[in-house]
Amino acid sequence: MNRRRVTVAAAAAGVVAGVVGMGVLAMPAGAGPAPVLPAIEPQALVESVLTAKPAAFGGSVDVDNDLGLPGLPGVPAQLTDGDSGLRVWSDGTGKFRVQAPSGDSDKTFVDDGSTAWLWNSAEKTVARFPHGPGEKPEVKDGAVDPVTVAREVVTRVEEFSTVSVDGTARVADRAAYELVLTPKPTEKTVLREVRIAVDAELRLPLRIAVYTNGTNEPAARIGFSQLSVGAQDPALFAFTPPAGAKIVNEADGPSEEEKDKAREALDGVQPVVIGDGWDTVVGTRVRFDKLGELQDEATEKHGKPEGLEGNPQDLLKRLGKPVSGAWGNGVLITTKVGSALVADDGRVVAGAVPEQVLFEAIGQVK
Incomplete structure (x- = not known):
């Protein structure tokens, strides 16, 4: 568990992240005439994506979401609606860099192969994540x-999908196959399909788009608008904390007091996974009084972000609508790619499923 502030925005973002599920997804610009490529079997294309040798590259990534959620101050735009962009670089051996601008500030993530760094220019803080060679650091606030x-999407839902190759495309001036994962008829989900453009040469996913039932426009999209394949400047994968920056060693973990407060806020309940594949629902329980106490502590230290007045339950009510059932009363937060149900007693379930599935699943959260 990483050290981090807990605010109303964080609580809301956690619920919204559950709603989104595969949410931070997008498709870039840069289309052109469909290239002519050799035919390939769907399963062979899937295997090539999962086993492709890492490549060195640098490029611009566009994010464009239309999830149907209102924008809230303090909640990342990628979790609601709107456009944003990233710059990403990889050396092909595990070193990585991502820059995510946000207004007058930005976040920069650098993994030099043994330590990952997350620089927040707005707060003048650097989070440090040491890790062993070949290991991936657990960074909760990093860009994607x-x-x-x-690759994560394919791994999670391939078994529960019909997989096909639907022609070709040109993305970021590179030839690509269009891989399509469609839920099997037995799956209960609001999602219609996930489309992934796979680089014909390198087998790198170049763009991914999520489509929901009843619309021809993707609800969530991410992908390259510009891509340069080949060796990148080694200096991109080195990081020196700026002068005056506050450094937090994430390997130290939270204090015992912070652990106790987090356990209290989660009411001592471990998250449960209900169902599988496209039907997966994640459930837990929170204590709104403890979240309120953590909110007050964060406000005292950092001030309250404008527009986030009120307690966690008030904020959730602004996001959703009141509902009730045999399980009790609560708030239903609905997006184009799924929903979250937050009961007044603190039980929470979320997934890319219709609300009735959530009504049934919430009874399994103790």
Whole structure:
């Protein structure tokens, strides 16, 4: 568990992240005439994506979400609606860099192969994540790239999908196959399909888009708008904390007091996974009074972000609508790619599923 502030925004973002599920997804610009490529079997394309040798590259990534959530101050735009962009670089051996601008500030993530760094220019803080060679650091606030997102999606839902290759495309001036994962008829989900453009040469995912039932426009998209394949400047994968920056060693972990407060806020309940594949629902329980106490502590230290007045339950009510059932009363937060149900007693379930599935699943959260 990483050290981090807990605010109303963080609480809301956690619920929204559950709603989104595969949410931070996008498709870039840069289309052109469909290239002519050799035919390939769907399963062979899937295997090539999962086993492709890492490549060195640098490029621009566009994120464009239309999830149907209102924008809230303090909640990342990628979790609601709107456009944003990233710059990403990889040396092909495990070193990585991502820059995510946000207004007048930015976050920069650098993994030099043995230590990952997350620089927040707005707060003048650097989080440090040491890790062993070949290991991936657990960074809760890092940016994502199309390659990582697409591979995770394929791994999680391939077994529960019909997989096909639907022609070809040109993305970021590179020839690509269009890989499509469609839920099997037995799956209960609001998602219609996930489309992944796979680089014909390198087998890198270049773009990924999520489509929901009843619309032809993707609800969530991520992908390269510009891509340069080949060796990158080694200096990109080195990081020196800026002068005056506050450094937090994430390997130290939270204090015992922070652990106790987090356990209290989660009411001592471990998250449970209900169902599988596209139907997966994640459930837990929170204590709103403890979240309120953590909010007050964060406000005292850092001030309250404008627009986030009120307690956690008030903020959730601004995001959703009141509902009730045999399970009790609560708030239903609905997006185009899924929903979250937050009961008044603190039980929470979320997934890319219709609300009735959540009503049934919440009874399994103790």
